[in-house]
Amino acid sequence: MLTKMLSKITECEIKKKLKEMLGDERYKHSLSVQQIARELAKIHGADEEKASLAGLVHDCAKWMSPFQFFRAAKRYGIQLSPTERKQTGILHAIIGGELAADLFGINDPEILSAIKSHTTGRSKMSLMDKILYVADYAEPLREYEGAARVRKLAYKDIDLAMLEAIEQKIQHLLEKKTWIHPNTIAVRNEILRISNAECQRVSREPPVERRNNVDISAQQLAQLAAEAALSRKANNVVILDLRGIASFTDFFVICGGNSDTHLQGIADAILEKLEEYAVELWHREGSRHDSWILLDYVDVVVHLFLREAREFYNLERLWADAHKVELPEAIIEYDEEFDELLGEWEEE
Numbered sequence: 426m427l428t429k430m431l432s433k434i435t436e437c438e439i440k441k442k443l444k445e446m447l448g449d450e451r452y453k454h455s456l457s458v459q460q461i462a463r464e465l466a467k468i469h470g471a472d473e474e475k476a477s478l479a480g481l482v483h484d485c486a487k488w489m490s491p492f493q494f495f496r497a498a499k500r501y502g503i504q505l506s507p508t509e510r511k512q513t514g515i516l517h518a519i520i521g522g523e524l525a526a527d528l529f530g531i532n533d534p535e536i537l538s539a540i541k542s543h544t545t546g547r548s549k550m551s552l553m554d555k556i557l558y559v560a561d562y563a564e565p566l567r568e569y570e571g572a573a574r575v576r577k578l579a580y581k582d583i584d585l586a587m588l589e590a591i592e593q594k595i596q597h598l599l600e601k602k603t604w605i606h607p608n609t610i611a612v613r614n615e616i617l618r619i620s621n622a623e624c625q626r627v628s629r630e631p632p633v634e635r636r637n638n639v640d641i642s643a644q645q646l647a648q649l650a651a652e653a654a655l656s657r658k659a660n661n662v663v664i665l666d667l668r669g670i671a672s673f674t675d676f677f678v679i680c681g682g683n684s685d686t687h688l689q690g691i692a693d694a695i696l697e698k699l700e701e702y703a704v705e706l707w708h709r710e711g712s713r714h715d716s717w718i719l720l721d722y723v724d725v726v727v728h729l730f731l732r733e734a735r736e737f738y739n740l741e742r743l744w745a746d747a748h749k750v751e752l753p754e755a756i757i758e759y760d761e762e763f764d765e766l767l768g769e770w771e772e773e
């Protein structure tokens with residue numbers, strides 16, 4: 426519910442009005458953007474209520490004609506640039522920010538800024554701006570190629586997702602041989618400059634055929650990963666079922682390790698185990714000496730934490746609505762070499 430954000434109108438009334446103004450398809454898109462924006466806000470620590478409201482109303486001016494945009498711009502005292510006059514498709518964002526305030530009484534500057542920049546981006550985008558931009562670009566009803574890739578990235582790194590979305594958009598505009606808004610170029614250059622995103626841009630394509638030889642479900646895959654982790658005496662192994670509450674993956678497997686070497690040992694065991702089943706790893710974050718290793722198998726994401734990092738990120742609390750899946754029996758075969766290693770890990 427968005428009652429905290431709204432004083433003049435209820436969420437229900439906004440939805441009714443949007444449905445009338447935008448038609449069924451655009452209204453469904455708005456609801457989808459609302460949901461994913463809320464999820465992204467939760468993950469990245471932004472205000473969920475604001476992200477949700479921004480997502481819901483971001484296209485509130487989409488029904489207007491170019492002529493109506495020009496008239497509205499005049500009324501609101503907005504000076505349109507030559508690119509904005511040529512590319513009238515982007516005007517619903519600029520005008521939408523004003524209209525959201527007029528129609529729904531929304532006066533939160535973070536929300537209005539996100540609405541205004543959701544088509545072109547802008548220099549110095551806030552986290553809320555980026556969340557809305559990415560949510561709009563990559564919500565699950567988007568059918569174009571590349572949307573799923575942006576969506577996956579968005580749950581891990583909002584800057585990487587932003588960069589990917591902006592580059593896809595620039596590519597599209599180049600192919601159409603049409604104008605590119607200077608803000609779009611500015612935001613791309615800025616993200617390249619301020620982050621190490623370029624260095625991390627590896628292996629972004631999920632494998633087309635993820636499970637080559639065997640057909641196993643996402644839940645079985647999560648249980649195999651948990652089993653492998655338990656075989657290396659991982660602490661406090663938990664499987665969370667995220668189906669129905671998150672769109673970026675189906676299961677989390679969360680495990681703890683006593684030291685970075687122990688963590689690495691657990692990661693190796695999981696990688697080996699899933700390799701036996703011909704399941705390819707899509708993406709990995711963290712390596713030796715990190716307190717958090719993430720193994721992304723698309724439908725299943727494994728998080729390996731040292732104790733402090735686990736307490737800090739507290740994924741179990743963040744996803745408290747998720748159902749906990751029963752763990753497989755620990756299969757620990759006696760292995761002298763492993764027992765020696767474990768002794769070393771525990772001493773670290």
Ligand SMILES: [Fe+2]
Pocket residue numbers: 483484487517518543544561
């Ligand atoms: Fe839009």
Ligand SMILES: [Fe+2]
Pocket residue numbers: 454458483484561
């Ligand atoms: Fe949109």
